[in-house]
Amino acid sequence: MLSLSISDLHYWHGTNRVLHGLNLHVESNSLYCIVGPSGAGKTTLLKILAGQLEASQGSIQWGGQDMKSLGPKQRATAMVYQNYALFPHLTVWENVTFGLEDEGLSATALKQRALDALKLVDAKEWAQKRPQELSGGQQQRVALARALAQEPKLLLLDEPLSNLDAVARVELRQRLRRLVREQNLTIVCVLHDQKDALAMADAIGVMRDGRIIQTGLPLDVYRRPLSSWIATFLGSANLFRGKVLRTGAGEFIARTAIGEVRGALAAPLPEPVEGSEITICIRPECLRLDSLSPDENAFKGKIIESVFQGDFSLHQFQTNSGFILKTAEINPRQSAGSKALIYAWAEPEDVVGLLD
Numbered sequence: 001m002l003s004l005s006i007s008d009l010h011y012w013h014g015t016n017r018v019l020h021g022l023n024l025h026v027e028s029n030s031l032y033c034i035v036g037p038s039g040a041g042k043t044t045l046l047k048i049l050a051g052q053l054e055a056s057q058g059s060i061q062w063g064g065q066d067m068k069s070l071g072p073k074q075r076a077t078a079m080v081y082q083n084y085a086l087f088p089h090l091t092v093w094e095n096v097t098f099g100l101e102d103e104g105l106s107a108t109a110l111k112q113r114a115l116d117a118l119k120l121v122d123a124k125e126w127a128q129k130r131p132q133e134l135s136g137g138q139q140q141r142v143a144l145a146r147a148l149a150q151e152p153k154l155l156l157l158d159e160p161l162s163n164l165d166a167v168a169r170v171e172l173r174q175r176l177r178r179l180v181r182e183q184n185l186t187i188v189c190v191l192h193d194q195k196d197a198l199a200m201a202d203a204i205g206v207m208r209d210g211r212i213i214q215t216g217l218p219l220d221v222y223r224r225p226l227s228s229w230i231a232t233f234l235g236s237a238n239l240f241r242g243k244v245l246r247t248g249a250g251e252f253i254a255r256t257a258i259g260e261v262r263g264a265l266a267a268p269l270p271e272p273v274e275g276s277e278i279t280i281c282i283r284p285e286c287l288r289l290d291s292l293s294p295d296e297n298a299f300k301g302k303i304i305e306s307v308f309q310g311d312f313s314l315h316q317f318q319t320n321s322g323f324i325l326k327t328a329e330i331n332p333r334q335s336a337g338s339k340a341l342i343y344a345w346a347e348p349e350d351v352v353g354l355l356d
Protein backbone atom coordinates (compact mmCIF):
# COMPACT_ATOMS: atom_id res chain seq x y z
CA MET A 1 0.00 0.00 0.00
CA LEU A 2 1.36 3.41 -0.96
CA SER A 3 0.77 5.59 2.04
CA LEU A 4 2.74 8.78 2.58
CA SER A 5 4.36 9.56 5.93
CA ILE A 6 6.24 12.75 6.57
CA SER A 7 8.02 13.34 9.82
CA ASP A 8 9.81 16.34 11.25
CA LEU A 9 10.19 18.05 7.89
CA HIS A 10 12.11 21.34 7.83
CA TYR A 11 12.75 23.67 4.95
CA TRP A 12 14.59 26.97 4.82
CA HIS A 13 14.44 29.50 1.99
CA GLY A 14 17.73 31.22 2.79
CA THR A 15 17.22 32.57 6.28
CA ASN A 16 13.42 32.19 6.05
CA ARG A 17 12.18 29.10 7.91
CA VAL A 18 9.27 27.87 5.80
CA LEU A 19 8.59 24.33 7.09
CA HIS A 20 9.04 23.87 10.73
CA GLY A 21 8.91 20.25 11.95
CA LEU A 22 5.98 19.20 9.77
CA ASN A 23 4.36 15.81 10.37
CA LEU A 24 1.75 14.31 8.09
CA HIS A 25 0.29 10.93 7.24
CA VAL A 26 -1.76 10.33 4.10
CA GLU A 27 -3.52 7.00 3.64
CA SER A 28 -3.12 5.14 0.39
CA ASN A 29 -5.94 5.73 -2.13
CA SER A 30 -7.25 8.79 -0.40
CA LEU A 31 -7.78 12.45 -1.14
CA TYR A 32 -5.93 14.55 1.42
CA CYS A 33 -6.50 18.31 1.40
CA ILE A 34 -4.17 20.80 3.02
CA VAL A 35 -5.70 24.14 3.93
CA GLY A 36 -3.98 27.11 5.46
CA PRO A 37 -3.42 30.82 5.02
CA SER A 38 -1.15 32.24 2.37
CA GLY A 39 2.50 31.84 3.32
CA ALA A 40 1.90 28.77 5.52
CA GLY A 41 4.27 26.71 3.33
CA LYS A 42 1.72 24.64 1.40
CA THR A 43 3.27 25.06 -2.06
CA THR A 44 6.74 24.50 -0.66
CA LEU A 45 5.58 21.19 0.79
CA LEU A 46 4.11 20.11 -2.57
CA LYS A 47 7.33 21.07 -4.35
CA ILE A 48 9.35 18.95 -1.93
CA LEU A 49 7.01 16.00 -2.53
CA ALA A 50 7.34 16.54 -6.29
CA GLY A 51 11.13 16.43 -5.97
CA GLN A 52 11.61 20.04 -7.08
CA LEU A 53 12.96 21.21 -3.73
CA GLU A 54 15.03 19.28 -1.25
CA ALA A 55 14.02 19.31 2.40
CA SER A 56 16.59 20.74 4.80
CA GLN A 57 15.79 18.03 7.36
CA GLY A 58 13.24 15.28 8.05
CA SER A 59 11.96 12.14 6.40
CA ILE A 60 9.39 11.36 3.72
CA GLN A 61 8.32 7.74 3.43
CA TRP A 62 6.35 6.79 0.33
CA GLY A 63 5.06 3.23 0.25
CA GLY A 64 7.33 2.43 3.19
CA GLN A 65 10.48 3.63 1.40
CA ASP A 66 12.55 6.75 1.80
CA MET A 67 11.35 9.00 -1.03
CA LYS A 68 14.85 10.40 -1.56
CA SER A 69 16.14 6.95 -2.46
CA LEU A 70 13.51 6.47 -5.18
CA GLY A 71 14.05 7.34 -8.83
CA PRO A 72 11.37 9.33 -10.67
CA LYS A 73 9.69 6.14 -11.97
CA GLN A 74 9.38 4.60 -8.49
CA ARG A 75 8.20 7.87 -7.03
CA ALA A 76 5.37 7.86 -9.59
CA THR A 77 4.48 11.41 -8.64
CA ALA A 78 2.96 14.12 -10.82
CA MET A 79 2.10 17.69 -9.97
CA VAL A 80 -0.51 20.05 -11.40
CA TYR A 81 0.25 23.73 -10.94
CA GLN A 82 -2.17 26.47 -10.00
CA ASN A 83 -1.77 28.27 -13.35
CA TYR A 84 -2.02 24.92 -15.26
CA ALA A 85 1.41 25.53 -16.90
CA LEU A 86 0.07 24.39 -20.29
CA PHE A 87 2.08 25.28 -23.38
CA PRO A 88 -0.02 27.89 -25.21
CA HIS A 89 1.45 27.12 -28.65
CA LEU A 90 0.77 23.38 -28.40
CA THR A 91 -2.56 21.62 -28.87
CA VAL A 92 -4.22 19.76 -26.02
CA TRP A 93 -2.98 16.48 -27.50
CA GLU A 94 0.60 17.81 -27.76
CA ASN A 95 0.41 19.13 -24.21
CA VAL A 96 -0.73 15.77 -22.87
CA THR A 97 1.87 13.76 -24.80
CA PHE A 98 4.66 16.24 -23.99
CA GLY A 99 7.46 14.45 -22.17
CA LEU A 100 5.92 10.99 -22.62
CA GLU A 101 8.40 10.24 -25.44
CA ASP A 102 11.16 10.32 -22.81
CA GLU A 103 9.58 7.30 -21.14
CA GLY A 104 10.53 5.09 -24.09
CA LEU A 105 6.95 4.17 -24.95
CA SER A 106 6.07 2.79 -28.37
CA ALA A 107 3.97 5.11 -30.54
CA THR A 108 0.89 2.95 -29.91
CA ALA A 109 1.41 2.83 -26.14
CA LEU A 110 1.99 6.59 -26.03
CA LYS A 111 -1.20 7.24 -27.98
CA GLN A 112 -3.17 4.93 -25.70
CA ARG A 113 -1.82 6.63 -22.55
CA ALA A 114 -2.77 10.07 -23.79
CA LEU A 115 -6.21 8.88 -24.90
CA ASP A 116 -6.87 7.17 -21.57
CA ALA A 117 -5.82 10.29 -19.67
CA LEU A 118 -8.01 12.56 -21.80
CA LYS A 119 -10.94 10.17 -21.37
CA LEU A 120 -10.54 10.19 -17.59
CA VAL A 121 -11.28 13.90 -17.55
CA ASP A 122 -13.71 13.89 -20.53
CA ALA A 123 -11.38 16.07 -22.60
CA LYS A 124 -10.95 13.90 -25.69
CA GLU A 125 -12.98 16.17 -27.92
CA TRP A 126 -10.62 19.11 -27.32
CA ALA A 127 -7.53 17.21 -28.45
CA GLN A 128 -6.84 19.53 -31.38
CA LYS A 129 -7.65 22.79 -29.58
CA ARG A 130 -5.15 25.12 -28.03
CA PRO A 131 -5.39 26.07 -24.33
CA GLN A 132 -6.57 29.63 -25.03
CA GLU A 133 -9.65 28.23 -26.81
CA LEU A 134 -10.74 26.54 -23.58
CA SER A 135 -12.37 27.84 -20.39
CA GLY A 136 -10.49 27.81 -17.06
CA GLY A 137 -12.27 24.63 -15.98
CA GLN A 138 -11.44 22.92 -19.27
CA GLN A 139 -7.78 23.96 -19.07
CA GLN A 140 -7.63 22.59 -15.54
CA ARG A 141 -8.95 19.27 -16.82
CA VAL A 142 -6.30 19.21 -19.56
CA ALA A 143 -3.59 19.94 -16.98
CA LEU A 144 -4.98 17.04 -14.97
CA ALA A 145 -4.94 14.80 -18.06
CA ARG A 146 -1.31 15.71 -18.69
CA ALA A 147 -0.43 14.67 -15.15
CA LEU A 148 -2.54 11.49 -15.36
CA ALA A 149 -0.80 10.49 -18.60
CA GLN A 150 2.31 9.96 -16.50
CA GLU A 151 0.34 7.26 -14.62
CA PRO A 152 1.19 8.64 -11.19
CA LYS A 153 0.37 6.91 -7.94
CA LEU A 154 0.69 10.20 -6.07
CA LEU A 155 -0.92 13.24 -7.63
CA LEU A 156 -0.07 16.67 -6.21
CA LEU A 157 -2.49 19.50 -6.90
CA ASP A 158 -1.79 23.13 -6.11
CA GLU A 159 -5.05 25.09 -5.80
CA PRO A 160 -6.85 23.15 -8.56
CA LEU A 161 -10.17 24.91 -7.98
CA SER A 162 -9.10 28.50 -7.48
CA ASN A 163 -9.72 29.83 -11.01
CA LEU A 164 -13.00 28.03 -11.58
CA ASP A 165 -16.59 29.23 -11.38
CA ALA A 166 -19.00 27.62 -8.91
CA VAL A 167 -20.36 24.97 -11.32
CA ALA A 168 -16.90 23.93 -12.56
CA ARG A 169 -15.64 23.70 -8.97
CA VAL A 170 -18.33 21.27 -7.91
CA GLU A 171 -17.80 19.26 -11.08
CA LEU A 172 -14.02 19.03 -10.54
CA ARG A 173 -14.44 18.15 -6.87
CA GLN A 174 -16.55 15.15 -7.87
CA ARG A 175 -14.13 14.21 -10.64
CA LEU A 176 -11.17 14.18 -8.23
CA ARG A 177 -13.11 11.99 -5.81
CA ARG A 178 -13.90 9.56 -8.64
CA LEU A 179 -10.24 9.47 -9.72
CA VAL A 180 -9.16 8.47 -6.22
CA ARG A 181 -11.82 5.76 -6.03
CA GLU A 182 -11.31 4.32 -9.49
CA GLN A 183 -7.65 4.88 -10.40
CA ASN A 184 -5.69 3.52 -7.46
CA LEU A 185 -4.41 7.00 -6.82
CA THR A 186 -3.52 9.08 -3.79
CA ILE A 187 -4.06 12.83 -4.10
CA VAL A 188 -2.53 15.54 -1.96
CA CYS A 189 -4.26 18.78 -2.75
CA VAL A 190 -3.58 22.30 -1.52
CA LEU A 191 -6.63 24.53 -1.24
CA HIS A 192 -7.30 27.95 0.16
CA ASP A 193 -11.07 27.50 0.30
CA GLN A 194 -11.92 25.52 3.41
CA LYS A 195 -15.37 24.64 2.07
CA ASP A 196 -13.86 22.87 -0.94
CA ALA A 197 -11.62 20.89 1.40
CA LEU A 198 -14.45 19.96 3.76
CA ALA A 199 -16.59 18.92 0.79
CA MET A 200 -14.18 16.65 -1.01
CA ALA A 201 -11.40 15.42 1.29
CA ASP A 202 -11.13 12.03 2.93
CA ALA A 203 -8.91 13.79 5.45
CA ILE A 204 -7.75 17.36 5.88
CA GLY A 205 -4.70 18.96 7.40
CA VAL A 206 -4.76 22.52 8.67
CA MET A 207 -1.39 24.14 8.05
CA ARG A 208 -0.01 27.22 9.75
CA ASP A 209 3.52 28.58 10.04
CA GLY A 210 5.10 25.55 8.40
CA ARG A 211 3.32 22.88 10.42
CA ILE A 212 0.20 20.77 10.23
CA ILE A 213 -1.57 21.87 13.39
CA GLN A 214 -4.59 19.59 13.13
CA THR A 215 -5.45 16.66 10.92
CA GLY A 216 -8.36 14.27 10.67
CA LEU A 217 -11.69 13.63 9.01
CA PRO A 218 -13.28 16.87 7.77
CA LEU A 219 -16.27 16.38 10.05
CA ASP A 220 -14.09 15.82 13.12
CA VAL A 221 -11.75 18.75 12.50
CA TYR A 222 -14.69 21.07 11.81
CA ARG A 223 -16.68 19.93 14.85
CA ARG A 224 -13.76 19.55 17.25
CA PRO A 225 -11.16 22.19 16.38
CA LEU A 226 -8.18 22.21 18.71
CA SER A 227 -7.90 26.00 18.90
CA SER A 228 -9.88 29.19 18.35
CA TRP A 229 -7.74 29.92 15.32
CA ILE A 230 -8.64 26.60 13.67
CA ALA A 231 -12.31 27.05 14.63
CA THR A 232 -12.56 30.41 12.86
CA PHE A 233 -10.30 29.43 9.98
CA LEU A 234 -12.65 26.59 9.06
CA GLY A 235 -15.92 28.45 9.48
CA SER A 236 -18.00 30.84 11.51
CA ALA A 237 -17.91 30.38 15.29
CA ASN A 238 -19.19 32.01 18.47
CA LEU A 239 -16.24 32.14 20.84
CA PHE A 240 -16.46 33.29 24.43
CA ARG A 241 -14.62 32.73 27.67
CA GLY A 242 -15.74 30.76 30.68
CA LYS A 243 -14.50 29.52 34.05
CA VAL A 244 -14.48 25.75 34.50
CA LEU A 245 -16.74 24.58 37.34
CA ARG A 246 -16.55 20.82 36.80
CA THR A 247 -15.00 18.35 34.36
CA GLY A 248 -15.25 14.61 33.79
CA ALA A 249 -15.64 12.01 31.03
CA GLY A 250 -14.55 14.46 28.33
CA GLU A 251 -17.17 17.01 29.38
CA PHE A 252 -17.05 20.31 31.25
CA ILE A 253 -19.42 22.74 32.88
CA ALA A 254 -18.35 26.36 32.82
CA ARG A 255 -19.68 29.70 34.04
CA THR A 256 -19.77 32.32 31.29
CA ALA A 257 -21.09 35.84 30.75
CA ILE A 258 -24.25 34.38 29.20
CA GLY A 259 -24.87 31.68 31.82
CA GLU A 260 -23.73 28.20 32.65
CA VAL A 261 -22.81 25.95 29.74
CA ARG A 262 -22.13 22.24 29.43
CA GLY A 263 -19.96 21.05 26.61
CA ALA A 264 -17.43 18.57 25.29
CA LEU A 265 -13.68 18.87 25.04
CA ALA A 266 -11.91 18.42 21.72
CA ALA A 267 -10.54 14.89 22.23
CA PRO A 268 -6.73 15.16 22.45
CA LEU A 269 -6.73 18.19 24.74
CA PRO A 270 -5.86 17.62 28.38
CA GLU A 271 -8.80 18.15 30.74
CA PRO A 272 -8.79 21.68 32.15
CA VAL A 273 -8.58 21.98 35.91
CA GLU A 274 -11.47 23.42 37.88
CA GLY A 275 -11.27 27.17 38.19
CA SER A 276 -9.23 27.56 35.00
CA GLU A 277 -10.26 29.69 32.05
CA ILE A 278 -11.53 28.03 28.90
CA THR A 279 -12.69 29.23 25.48
CA ILE A 280 -16.07 28.00 24.39
CA CYS A 281 -16.90 27.52 20.73
CA ILE A 282 -20.43 27.13 19.37
CA ARG A 283 -20.95 27.17 15.62
CA PRO A 284 -23.95 29.27 14.44
CA GLU A 285 -25.73 26.23 12.98
CA CYS A 286 -25.48 24.46 16.34
CA LEU A 287 -27.65 27.08 18.02
CA ARG A 288 -31.37 26.44 17.64
CA LEU A 289 -34.15 28.89 18.37
CA ASP A 290 -37.09 27.92 20.53
CA SER A 291 -39.87 29.66 22.40
CA LEU A 292 -39.76 27.16 25.29
CA SER A 293 -36.78 26.97 27.59
CA PRO A 294 -34.68 23.83 27.08
CA ASP A 295 -33.03 22.35 30.21
CA GLU A 296 -29.48 23.52 29.59
CA ASN A 297 -27.27 25.63 27.33
CA ALA A 298 -30.25 27.92 26.73
CA PHE A 299 -29.77 31.67 26.34
CA LYS A 300 -32.78 33.97 26.46
CA GLY A 301 -32.84 36.93 24.10
CA LYS A 302 -34.10 38.20 20.76
CA ILE A 303 -33.04 38.46 17.15
CA ILE A 304 -31.83 41.97 16.41
CA GLU A 305 -30.67 41.49 12.85
CA SER A 306 -31.29 38.87 10.23
CA VAL A 307 -30.00 38.10 6.75
CA PHE A 308 -32.39 35.87 4.82
CA GLN A 309 -30.57 33.65 2.31
CA GLY A 310 -33.42 31.46 1.09
CA ASP A 311 -32.51 28.05 2.47
CA PHE A 312 -31.26 29.55 5.72
CA SER A 313 -31.04 32.80 7.64
CA LEU A 314 -28.12 34.23 9.54
CA HIS A 315 -29.32 35.94 12.71
CA GLN A 316 -27.66 38.19 15.24
CA PHE A 317 -29.18 36.99 18.48
CA GLN A 318 -28.78 39.30 21.47
CA THR A 319 -28.94 37.60 24.85
CA ASN A 320 -30.58 39.36 27.80
CA SER A 321 -27.09 40.05 29.12
CA GLY A 322 -26.30 41.93 25.87
CA PHE A 323 -24.03 39.30 24.30
CA ILE A 324 -24.38 38.75 20.54
CA LEU A 325 -24.52 35.17 19.25
CA LYS A 326 -24.53 34.33 15.55
CA THR A 327 -27.14 31.71 14.76
CA ALA A 328 -27.96 30.01 11.46
CA GLU A 329 -31.51 28.83 10.97
CA ILE A 330 -32.24 26.32 8.22
CA ASN A 331 -35.73 26.61 6.71
CA PRO A 332 -36.07 29.98 8.45
CA ARG A 333 -39.18 30.92 10.40
CA GLN A 334 -37.71 33.72 12.51
CA SER A 335 -36.70 37.20 11.54
CA ALA A 336 -35.57 40.39 13.24
CA GLY A 337 -38.24 42.75 14.49
CA SER A 338 -40.24 40.27 16.49
CA LYS A 339 -40.49 41.54 20.07
CA ALA A 340 -40.93 38.01 21.44
CA LEU A 341 -38.17 36.72 23.66
CA ILE A 342 -36.94 33.33 22.57
CA TYR A 343 -34.14 30.96 23.48
CA ALA A 344 -31.03 30.10 21.54
CA TRP A 345 -29.81 26.73 22.72
CA ALA A 346 -27.26 24.08 21.85
CA GLU A 347 -26.77 20.37 22.59
CA PRO A 348 -23.78 19.83 24.90
CA GLU A 349 -22.01 17.79 22.20
CA ASP A 350 -22.13 20.90 19.95
CA VAL A 351 -20.49 23.12 22.58
CA VAL A 352 -16.72 22.70 22.36
CA GLY A 353 -14.21 23.66 25.01
CA LEU A 354 -10.85 24.96 23.76
CA LEU A 355 -7.81 25.55 25.90
CA ASP A 356 -6.51 28.71 24.22
Ligand code: ADP
Pocket residue numbers: 013014016018036037038039040041042043044045
Ligand atom coordinates in the same frame (compact mmCIF):
# COMPACT_ATOMS: atom_id res chain seq x y z
P1 ADP B 1 1.70 28.95 0.65
O1 ADP B 1 1.66 28.01 -0.52
O2 ADP B 1 1.12 28.35 1.90
O3 ADP B 1 1.10 30.29 0.36
P2 ADP B 1 4.55 29.02 0.15
O4 ADP B 1 5.05 27.63 0.30
O5 ADP B 1 4.35 29.53 -1.24
O6 ADP B 1 3.22 29.22 1.02
O7 ADP B 1 5.55 30.01 0.87
C1 ADP B 1 5.87 29.87 2.24
C2 ADP B 1 6.91 30.92 2.63
O8 ADP B 1 8.09 30.72 1.87
C3 ADP B 1 6.45 32.33 2.38
O9 ADP B 1 6.82 33.09 3.51
C4 ADP B 1 7.23 32.75 1.17
O10 ADP B 1 7.52 34.13 1.24
C5 ADP B 1 8.49 31.92 1.27
N1 ADP B 1 9.04 31.62 -0.05
C6 ADP B 1 8.42 30.93 -1.03
N2 ADP B 1 9.24 30.82 -2.12
C7 ADP B 1 10.38 31.46 -1.81
C8 ADP B 1 11.62 31.69 -2.50
N3 ADP B 1 11.84 31.22 -3.73
N4 ADP B 1 12.57 32.40 -1.84
C9 ADP B 1 12.38 32.85 -0.59
N5 ADP B 1 11.26 32.66 0.11
C10 ADP B 1 10.26 31.99 -0.48
